[in-house]
Amino acid sequence: MTGKLYVVGVGPGDPELLTLKAVRILREVKCICVPKSREEGSSLALSIVKKAINIDGKEIIEAYFPMRKTKDSNKSQVTSNELKNKKYPEDLSLVTEPALSLSKGHSSLPLDCELDTKWQETIDAVYSRLDKGIDTAFITIGDPTIYSTFFYLHDGLLDLNPELNIEIIPGVSSINASASRAKISLSLADERIAILPANYTTDLKNALERFDTVVLMKVHKVFRNILNVLNETELLNKAVYISKVGMEDERIIKNIRDVKEEDLNYFSMVIIRK
Amino acid sequence: MTGKLYVVGVGPGDPELLTLKAVRILREVKCICVPKSREEGSSLALSIVKKAINIDGKEIIEAYFPMRKTKDSNKSQVTSNELKNKKYPEDLSLVTEPALSLSKGHSSLPLDCELDTKWQETIDAVYSRLDKGIDTAFITIGDPTIYSTFFYLHDGLLDLNPELNIEIIPGVSSINASASRAKISLSLADERIAILPANYTTDLKNALERFDTVVLMKVHKVFRNILNVLNETELLNKAVYISKVGMEDERIIKNIRDVKEEDLNYFSMVIIRK
Numbered sequence: 191m192t193g194k195l196y197v198v199g200v201g202p203g204d205p206e207l208l209t210l211k212a213v214r215i216l217r218e219v220k221c222i223c224v225p226k227s228r229e230e231g232s233s234l235a236l237s238i239v240k241k242a243i244n245i246d247g248k249e250i251i252e253a254y255f256p257m258r259k260t261k262d263s264n265k266s267q268v269t270s271n272e273l274k275n276k277k278y279p280e281d282l283s284l285v286t287e288p289a290l291s292l293s294k295g296h297s298s299l300p301l302d303c304e305l306d307t308k309w310q311e312t313i314d315a316v317y318s319r320l321d322k323g324i325d326t327a328f329i330t331i332g333d334p335t336i337y338s339t340f341f342y343l344h345d346g347l348l349d350l351n352p353e354l355n356i357e358i359i360p361g362v363s364s365i366n367a368s369a370s371r372a373k374i375s376l377s378l379a380d381e382r383i384a385i386l387p388a389n390y391t392t393d394l395k396n397a398l399e400r401f402d403t404v405v406l407m408k409v410h411k412v413f414r415n416i417l418n419v420l421n422e423t424e425l426l427n428k429a430v431y432i433s434k435v436g437m438e439d440e441r442i443i444k445n446i447r448d449v450k451e452e453d454l455n456y457f458s459m460v461i462i463r464k
Numbered sequence: 465m466t467g468k469l470y471v472v473g474v475g476p477g478d479p480e481l482l483t484l485k486a487v488r489i490l491r492e493v494k495c496i497c498v499p500k501s502r503e504e505g506s507s508l509a510l511s512i513v514k515k516a517i518n519i520d521g522k523e524i525i526e527a528y529f530p531m532r533k534t535k536d537s538n539k540s541q542v543t544s545n546e547l548k549n550k551k552y553p554e555d556l557s558l559v560t561e562p563a564l565s566l567s568k569g570h571s572s573l574p575l576d577c578e579l580d581t582k583w584q585e586t587i588d589a590v591y592s593r594l595d596k597g598i599d600t601a602f603i604t605i606g607d608p609t610i611y612s613t614f615f616y617l618h619d620g621l622l623d624l625n626p627e628l629n630i631e632i633i634p635g636v637s638s639i640n641a642s643a644s645r646a647k648i649s650l651s652l653a654d655e656r657i658a659i660l661p662a663n664y665t666t667d668l669k670n671a672l673e674r675f676d677t678v679v680l681m682k683v684h685k686v687f688r689n690i691l692n693v694l695n696e697t698e699l700l701n702k703a704v705y706i707s708k709v710g711m712e713d714e715r716i717i718k719n720i721r722d723v724k725e726e727d728l729n730y731f732s733m734v735i736i737r738k
Contacts, residue, residue, distance in 0.1 A: 211480035369609035
């Protein structure tokens with residue numbers, strides 16, 4: 191009997207935001223696979239789990255997802271469209287752009303070979319446990335369906351065994367947690383929500399016109415651009431900045447003009463509620 | 465000392481998707497306020513909570529949110545824009561359009577007077593407990609910031625006491641739960657998500673063009689229109705229908721052409737992943 195793979199969303203940071211189901215499964219499994227990035231040094235998802243349950247005696251597979259520095263990158267020949275079609279993990283890319291890897295369905299560029307190998311190593315490591323009948327949990331911060339790493343492994347695992355038993359356990363996403371902390375309703379009645387990375391300035395204007403609520407992810411690198419667009423569209427007063435929701439150094443800044451350079455970081459978002 | 469109001473998201477239906485924090489708070493509070501609609505007869509949110517904790521000895525305030533039948537409505541003079549600017553609870557309107565009520569900041573139409581009174585009764589009932597120092601939980605299915613009822617009460621409660629201590633506990637939203645069950649990633653990397661009620665056909669086409677993932681809520685009444693738009697845009701093969709996620713009669717229909725009239729209900733959505 192092949193083991194079952196549980197993909198478990200562990201919520202945004204507060205260990206109390208784990209679900210009962212996540213806790214039960216993480217207690218039951220013998221093996222936990224944790225995404226880990228070089229920049230963090232340790233897994234944020236695992237640190238959340240450790241606060242809620244005792245992991246002594248469990249095997250921990252550290253899935254190292256290599257990142258490529260943006261500034262050092264010599265990949266300027268990659269067009270934005272190619273970037274868009276590539277899959278890469280977001281919740282690991284604290285200070286760098288993530289590696290372009292696991293480009294299933296797209297021909298890999300030569301530079302990606304080493305990175306694809308790393309991904310394949312993680313797939314093989316997880317699969318070898320499942321193949322021995324060991325139930326395994328792959329943990330991911332927030333919710334597994336929102337900008338999380340698991341789906342980079344999904345197809346590779348199914349390639350090895352199309353009958354693999356995979357269950358995805360949803361979690362509280364950082365978007366919902368941020369709105370709760372800022373006491374903002376994301377939507378009522380017939381309202382429309384757009385969730386988009388902050389780097390599309392044209393899309394931002396369009397979204398601000400057409401949607402009642404716009405959630406901007408990855409705001410740290412383009413924060414001044416966002417302020418400019420919000421100023422032009424007279425929406426500065428409707429925007430809230432939330433950073434590291436549910437973590438010890440959480441920040442909620444209701445007047446977005448007060449956000450300082452040192453407040454900006456990867457775990458941040460802006461919610462604009464018209 | 466005034467009591468604290470906890471607004472608790474109880475997840476989409478599976479009691480195991482309650483968070484540890486939700487369970488702790490619901491155990492601690494002496495009073496739980498539950499939204500209830502005439503059509504359901506009982507509160508779905510309370511039925512979820514009852515499966516997870518023992519509520520014996522707690523006071524239950526049933527907040528009856530009156531609904532107005534769509535077909536019987538003589539409110540055809542209300543424009544769609546007026547409708548959009550009105551606030552009304554979504555997770556209660558199982559078979560009818562919800563009542564237009566609690567129109568803070570908008571002048572009430574005469575027909576709304578009775579409904580506003582009902583809302584005010586709920587505000588007063590909750591506030592009277594808080595005023596006696598009784599911590600109270602207002603429960604809502606899914607996540608409190610996504611199409612939930614609480615924000616209709618929020619302003620009214622703060623009108624009574626601007627210093628009121630309110631904490632919102634995020635929950636697993638039905639959107640994330642549905643994507644998990646259908647094993648769909650809503651977003652990777654730089655992808656964009658639009659969440660919109662299904663009744664805006666023009667917006668739907670625009671969103672399908674501009675967004676990588678479109679989540680359509682309230683699909684049951686306009687399902688044929690959705691199929692037509694998906695057919696025109698050649699996206700029929702990219703759409704999944706999910707109904708009553710986490711409930712006993714959950715349905716996941718991966719080929720949207722297979723959805724039958726009897727499969728359609730209020731607790732359903734379509735996720736289009738391009």
